[in-house]
Amino acid sequence: MAPVTNAREIFAAVPNGVSAAPRSVCCSLRLMSTARTPTGYPVPGQSIVHDTTQTIDLETAPLNGGVLIKTLVLSVDPYFRGRMREAHVPSYLPAFVLGDPIVGAGIGVVLRSECEGVPVGSHVRGALPHQEYTIAPSLENLQIIERDPKLSLSAYIGAAGMPGETAYMGWKEYSKAKEARRSRVYYDWCWTRGLIAKQAGLKVIASAGSDAKVAYMKELGADVAFNYKTSDVRDVLKKEGPIDIYWDNVGGDQLDAAMENANRFARFIECGQISGYNDNATPMKSPMLMISKCLTFNGFLVAYLRPKYTADFAADVVPKLADGTYKYQEDKFVWINKVGDALAAVLKGTNNGKAVVVVAEE
Incomplete structure (x- = not known):
């Protein structure tokens, strides 16, 4: 199989008047990030830039004991704004890396696996780069989810997720x-x-x-x-x-x-x-x-509360979501190039439900 495009959402500039050149993205994006000064809100196309310069061979890309994941859905959350800062500024989560894809909760399906106990077709949830395909060296920051057929996959990064x-x-x-x-x-x-x-x-x-x-x-x-x-x-x-x-x-x-x-x-x-x-x-x-x-x-x-309450959450909340006792709403943005738009909606409060980006069907 010939290599396919691996579209990505790149953190290109720090909002609030601070910009810097990405370190691993094409020259045109580098010029974009240094030539424009974003406002306080992240601006789609400036703070977060859609990049299609990378490719991946889905059949031959080395896994080195890991797994190849196709991204299906991504969560867009308010805390992203705090990670869009200069690297030296301390906070409870590390800053996004300029020039790299932003990272957040997502769900993908395993296309190839060299990881014991992770069969092809498994759905995994965890911190994923905002790109179409990812090679994860292990499941250290991911977990296999057993999906309730009454719940959408996106629910597991929203109402049934973080x-x-x-x-x-x-x-x-x-x-x-x-x-x-x-x-x-x-x-x-x-x-x-x-x-x-x-x-x-x-x-x-x-x-x-x-x-x-x-x-x-x-x-x-x-x-x-x-x-x-x-x-x-x-x-x-x-x-x-x-x-x-x-x-x-x-x-x-x-x-x-x-x-x-x-x-x-x-x-x-x-x-x-x-x-x-x-x-x-x-x-x-x-x-x-x-x-x-x-x-x-x-x-x-x-x-810090998950060790104490994860089992209770799975028993008390997820079944009520599945049977309709607990209601929830989602705002779905279709395809990965809508990540910036989804974040702008979340931070400005124009979304009506949990913002999720649908990257691909299975």
């Missing part, structure tokens, strides 16, 4: 829902948190940035759902609160509003602060409220 795990495991570890004195929880848009909170008997107050998302949260059973772009967050929380639990993935003014309208001893579960990912983050206005209201803040990374 995003679902984050919501479920963070809630289990930190909510202490049974201790909520007035049984009110406030959260940004997420199916898992809302459904689990309702199951715990809490009053659920939910916010989102579009009327479509608000309607969906109401469909899922939120007691109160509102558009924070058209409603005053403080007015809503003053009327419907005070709150005992706040799941925070937004930060900024919404975090301040939640603190102002929290009960004494309320718990704040800090998962992310997306409102500050693309510009200067808004500092907390009233940190003294943490003291005067005896608030508890728990920041967490899901990787």
Whole structure:
């Protein structure tokens, strides 16, 4: 078989006014990344560049004891923005390498294997370069998934994958829902948190940035759902609160509003602060409220909770997704050249469901 194109999505420039030449991509891309200065948001075609210069022979490419994987679906997540930085800037995850494909959760099918216990046709999930084909030296960062036929493959990088795990495991570890004195929880848009909170008997107050998302949260059973772009967050929380639990993935003014309208001893579960990912983050206005209201803040990374809760997640959540008890939405972007568009949608909040990129059919 003749070599085929191995299309890739290259990290070509750091957003927010810092650009640098990639180290392993063609000259035209190198000129593109140095000639343009991206804005605070990643710009498709500037920050992330579609590259078709690489080829691979699917029959003869050396595996050296590894596996050849055909990428099927890729997850696009808010944390990508934090990895689009200069390499020397510290964070909890390494920076994407300029000139290399970006890396994130994905699912592929094994085309060839020299790895014991990994048969051809296996579906594997884990950190994959955003390219059509990958030779993995081992399954160290991958796992074979046993797919429920009632679930799409993309669900395993969304509701049944890391995003679902984050919501479920963070809630289990930190909510202490049974201790909520007035049984009110406030959260940004997420199916898992809302459904689990309702199951715990809490009053659920939910916010989102579009009327479509608000309607969906109401469909899922939120007691109160509102558009924070058209409603005053403080007015809503003053009327419907005070709150005992706040799941925070937004930060900024919404975090301040939640603190102002929290009960004494309320718990704040800090998962992310997306409102500050693309510009200067808004500092907390009233940190003294943490003291005067005896608030508890728990920041967490899901990787540290997996050893404790992976089995529970598989038993409690995945079957409910498969039988329709738990609902979820996806925004599917077709083919790998849509990775940049998917990330822009996620960071600007224009997606209505979990953003996934469908790279290929089996």
